[in-house]
Amino acid sequence: MRLAEIHQAITGEGLAWRGALHPGPEDAPIVGEARTLVLVGFVGRGHWPTFAASPEAADGAPDPLDRWSRRVIDAIAERLGAGAIFPFGGPPWAPFVCWAQKAEPVYRSPIGILIHPDWGLWHSWRGALAFVERIDLPAPDRRPSPCESCRDKPCLTACPVSAFTPAGYDIAACTDHIGAPKGAECMDRGCRARLACPVGAARRYSHEQAQFHMRAFLNAQRR
Numbered sequence: 001m002r003l004a005e006i007h008q009a010i011t012g013e014g015l016a017w018r019g020a021l022h023p024g025p026e027d028a029p030i031v032g033e034a035r036t037l038v039l040v041g042f043v044g045r046g047h048w049p050t051f052a053a054s055p056e057a058a059d060g061a062p063d064p065l066d067r068w069s070r071r072v073i074d075a076i077a078e079r080l081g082a083g084a085i086f087p088f089g090g091p092p093w094a095p096f097v098c099w100a101q102k103a104e105p106v107y108r109s110p111i112g113i114l115i116h117p118d119w120g121l122w123h124s125w126r127g128a129l130a131f132v133e134r135i136d137l138p139a140p141d142r143r144p145s146p147c148e149s150c151r152d153k154p155c156l157t158a159c160p161v162s163a164f165t166p167a168g169y170d171i172a173a174c175t176d177h178i179g180a181p182k183g184a185e186c187m188d189r190g191c192r193a194r195l196a197c198p199v200g201a202a203r204r205y206s207h208e209q210a211q212f213h214m215r216a217f218l219n220a221q222r223r
Contacts, residue, residue, distance in 0.1 A: 002135055006038055009080055010129075013072050014050025016043045018125055019103025020137050030094050034083060034130035036137070039096070039103050040073055041125040043116075044203035052208065063088075065126075065216070073127040083130035096125050107145035111155045111164050111193050117143045120200025146199045158196035160186070175221045178214065187214045 007017050018039035023031045031037065042048065051057055056068040066088045077084040087096040100106050100114060109115040116123055147153070156164055160183075163174040177183040186192060190210035205213070 003137075006080060006129065009076050010038070010040055013076055014047055015040050015072065015076075015126065016047055016123075018043075018100065018123075019140075020135070021099060021102045022134060022137070023099075027095070027099075030085065030092065031130050032083070033132050035134040036131040037085075037099060037103075038082075038129040038131070039099060039125055040076075040127045040129060041123060043119045043123045044200070045122070045206045045209060048206060048209045065212075069126040073129070077129050080129065081131075085128040085130055087125055087127070094128070096128070099128065100125060103140070105141045105143040105145075107147065109145075109147055109155065109197070110153055112169055113194065115145060115147060115197070115199060117146050118200060119203050120146075121194050121197050122200055122203040122205055150198070154196040154198070155193045158192045160192060164193055171221065175218060178218055179222075187211070187218070190214060 003020075010017050018041045020036060020038045022035060023037055027037075051065060051068050054064075054068050056064040056071070061067070066086070070084075070086060070089075073084050073086070076082075085094050087094060097114065104116065106114040106116050109121065111121075113121045114123075115121055159174070161170075161173045161177045163170045163177075178186045188211065189195065189207075190205060190213070195204065204210075
């Protein structure tokens, strides 16, 4: 019943359940005495309208999605008797990538973004609910990475400035491109490397959602 209650509280606020885990001793500096973490976020395009209709999305102040996430997830945590942890606002930075890989079948893709067998590259984590109690959890989903069976890996060749290299992600090449008129298509439609991935193609972000994230990424690099 406890998991059903938590799941309902999350989805009732327009967010997605993103798996759960029991933190280890290495997590203690971040989670304190919490013995169960439930991750919360977005999957696909279905959750975007809830944020888009919020006061934060319309007020013109910086970091609207982070502010909305904090307000909504703090309220869920208070209702459930949990703490709230966020992937932003550091340092210190909570290890959401490690937690996500323990909670769901997500794997690092060739372009660095975590990929999910169903959602592809179209998902995110907005926070975590930290419960002092140790809640029994279902067996984790251990489906393999879809990248293992992807022969062509079109994500590695779709970038117009070849920002994804064997040495890693060339952030400067990417931001120089999307910050110039020649990068208008990327800013309008979203990262071409991400769009090239065939996994979860039906879940791709909406036009508005893609533009929001591209603007946020470029603004963060310019700070």
